[in-house]
Amino acid sequence: MRDAFAVHAEAVAAEMNVRTGDRDSFLQLIPADLEFQATILLRKRFELVKRALPRTCRDLGEQAWPEFQRYARACWPSGARVIAQDALGFCAHLHPARNGVVCPLERQRARFVSESNRFAIRYVRTPRMTGTVRGALHVFVRHSPSRWHEWLLYVGV
Amino acid sequence: MNVGLGYRRELSGWIETRPRGVDCLEITAEHFGEHAGEHLAQLGRRYRLFVHGLGLSLGTPGPMDAVRVEHFASVVRMANPAWISEHVAFTRTAEVDLGHLNPVPLTRESLRVLADNARRVADHCGKPMLLENITSHLKLEGELSETDFLNELCVRADCGLLLDVTNLFINSRNHGFDPVAWLHEIEPSRIRQLHLVGYSRQGDRYTDSHAKPIQDDLIELATAVVRHAPVEAIILERDEDIPESNADLEVEIAKLERIAGRR
Numbered sequence: 001m002r003d004a005f006a007v008h009a010e011a012v013a014a015e016m017n018v019r020t021g022d023r024d025s026f027l028q029l030i031p032a033d034l035e036f037q038a039t040i041l042l043r044k045r046f047e048l049v050k051r052a053l054p055r056t057c058r059d060l061g062e063q064a065w066p067e068f069q070r071y072a073r074a075c076w077p078s079g080a081r082v083i084a085q086d087a088l089g090f091c092a093h094l095h096p097a098r099n100g101v102v103c104p105l106e107r108q109r110a111r112f113v114s115e116s117n118r119f120a121i122r123y124v125r126t127p128r129m130t131g132t133v134r135g136a137l138h139v140f141v142r143h144s145p146s147r148w149h150e151w152l153l154y155v156g157v
Numbered sequence: 158m159n160v161g162l163g164y165r166r167e168l169s170g171w172i173e174t175r176p177r178g179v180d181c182l183e184i185t186a187e188h189f190g191e192h193a194g195e196h197l198a199q200l201g202r203r204y205r206l207f208v209h210g211l212g213l214s215l216g217t218p219g220p221m222d223a224v225r226v227e228h229f230a231s232v233v234r235m236a237n238p239a240w241i242s243e244h245v246a247f248t249r250t251a252e253v254d255l256g257h258l259n260p261v262p263l264t265r266e267s268l269r270v271l272a273d274n275a276r277r278v279a280d281h282c283g284k285p286m287l288l289e290n291i292t293s294h295l296k297l298e299g300e301l302s303e304t305d306f307l308n309e310l311c312v313r314a315d316c317g318l319l320l321d322v323t324n325l326f327i328n329s330r331n332h333g334f335d336p337v338a339w340l341h342e343i344e345p346s347r348i349r350q351l352h353l354v355g356y357s358r359q360g361d362r363y364t365d366s367h368a369k370p371i372q373d374d375l376i377e378l379a380t381a382v383v384r385h386a387p388v389e390a391i392i393l394e395r396d397e398d399i400p401e402s403n404a405d406l407e408v409e410i411a412k413l414e415r416i417a418g419r420r
Contacts, residue, residue, distance in 0.1 A: 025262055025298045036362060037259075037294040044257050076253050146190055 002038055006031035042072050045086060052087035052110055055103040056094070067094065084113035105138060109150065112140045126152070158383075158417040159205055159390040160410060164188075167399045171406060172200075178410040178419070181205040183392045186232040187212055194235040201237055207350065207390065208238040208284075209319075215274040215288075216247035216261040226278060233282045241279065242287040242319045242350070245271060245310065258291045263299030263306045272313035279316065287350055289319040292327045292365040304342035311347040318343065320386075321352040322379045323394075327363040337381055348386035353379055353413065354394045368397035370405070371412050379416045391417055 005012045009027050018026045046068045050057045057064040071093035077085035087110035091102045104124040112120050120140040127133050135155045142148040161181035162168065165188075172182070182204045189197065200206060210229050213221065233241055246258040261267040271288070279286035288310060290303075301309070311318060320343075329336035355369025371393075382388065391413045400406050414420040 021264075022262065028298055029295060033294050033296065040294065040364065041255060041257050041259075048256075076255070078252070078254050082254055082256060144191070 162393040260293035275314040287319040317349040345386035
């Protein structure tokens with residue numbers, strides 16, 4: 001919508017049903033200012049998602065922020081647990097082109113936090129400290145909306 | 158005049174040492190959960206506390222989010238602050254939660270919504286309310302000037318102003334106005350608390366990263382505010398790139414103390 005506003009502000013005003021009394025103020029908005037304000041908000045979103053997906057973002061390196069901008073430009077999660085939803089959405093955006101970068105533990109954690117169930121067990125394949133990738137059960141137990149415990153139980157020998 | 162900082166988990170160790178010059182803390186309500194009572198009581202025994210909200214979205218028309226209001230009120234009960242504060246802003250609409258502060262149009266309708274919501278929260282919490290000015294890269298024209306809007310808001314909401322000096326400075330640079338002239342249009346008796354932290358630059362724009370040491374031009378503006386208004390507290394609002402060295406934090410607090418006339 002910002003892109004459309006930069007090209008044809010009046011059409012966007014009509015599409016958004018901007019009220020007559022607000023129309024002049026709306027049309028006086030400068031696209032560059034709008035873009036800068038939006039980028040500031042997107043950056044703040046990114047910082048929160050980075051905390052939820054530290055390894056994933058670290059492995060993306062300098063591409064983390066540009067990729068997040070590509071994802072976030074057209075997607076804004078709503079409702080409860082927005083940070084977890086945002087993190088999950090970003091993981092989905094990275095799949096399949098950069099699927100190897102997404103940390104499976106972080107994706108499962110984001111998935112659990114975005115849901116409301118008290119208990120979950122998920123199968124993941126994740127590197128051990130030795131570097132070999134092994135299957136594991138990722139177990140979650142929720143104590144309150146913002147507190148939970150999780151365990152990783154490697155399968156087999 | 159009290160001098161202090163916004164409480165952050167990364168600073169908790171340093172705050173435990175009762176650093177020189179710090180006699181108040183600003184608690185961000187959204188950072189504390191239902192089990193924080195003992196911790197907040199302990200902080201309250203050592204420091205004067207204020208509770209600051211980020212997510213009540215006072216500028217959004219319609220019913221407030223009851224869960225967020227009740228969470229805010231519960232933190233207020235646990236912290237027993239001298240006052241509470243929020244922003245002249247909205248963070249969500251009926252359709253989407255933007256998660257961060259955005260400017261409201263300077264219209265009488267916005268004024269009514271903000272004043273009503275501010276009063277509602279203050280009455281529910283039983284504490285005086287301060288409202289904070291925010292940074293905006295958008296210049297929203299409206300029926301009122303920003304200073305008229307804030308003055309009338311304080312009267313209608315029976316609240317004070319938390320003047321964020323850094324936000325005022327940033328807006329003045331980005332939108333080309335004199336911050337001291339702006340200051341002198343504000344009713345001085347309403348300005349009770351200040352926020353201060355260094356600004357950042359992105360090209361020719363100034364931004365509120367909350368990540369830099371306080372610069373000299375901010376100190377100059379804050380000193381002008383303190384001369385103009387009966388400010389009761391100045392809070393260092395450092396959120397990012399928090400110095401690892403206590404000495405660097407002490408330097409920032411010393412700046413606030415000089416502004417307050419305590420050094």
